[in-house]
Amino acid sequence: MLKKKNRLNRQLVAKAIKRGQVINYGNLRLFFLLNRLDYSRLAVVIPKKVCKKSTQRNLIKRRFRAAWEEIFNQIGFDFVLMVYKEQYRFPDCQQILQRLKLSFDNKQNSKIE
Numbered sequence: 001m002l003k004k005k006n007r008l009n010r011q012l013v014a015k016a017i018k019r020g021q022v023i024n025y026g027n028l029r030l031f032f033l034l035n036r037l038d039y040s041r042l043a044v045v046i047p048k049k050v051c052k053k054s055t056q057r058n059l060i061k062r063r064f065r066a067a068w069e070e071i072f073n074q075i076g077f078d079f080v081l082m083v084y085k086e087q088y089r090f091p092d093c094q095q096i097l098q099r100l101k102l103s104f105d106n107k108q109n110s111k112i113e
Contacts, residue, residue: 008043016078023103027085035078045082067093
């Protein structure tokens with residue numbers, strides 16, 4: 001479970017979506033924005049259109065948060081992970097997040113060069 005300081009509130013989610021950069025991967029979108037803190041923050045957003053039952057949405061969120069803590073250790077970013085289509089049975093959240101991390105690292109490296 002993510003600590004409270006590592007979670008984004010609604011205002012920060014809206015700011016990251018509006019001003020942040022985007023990485024698309026299948027039915028997922030990862031928005032990220034520099035936050036100038038010593039730690040990163042995360043929000044997982046799953047609309048009701050994707051999954052009607054809150055228990056299923058919460059299960060997906062818990063799986064992504066657990067995998068997130070192991071994979072992403074970037075300092076100073078706000079991340080918003082959005083699920084868009086009705087493919088909410090993710091067999092391996094870690095594998096999906098590892099691919100998103102590679103895309104994120106590539107985007108950061110190309111920005112530096």
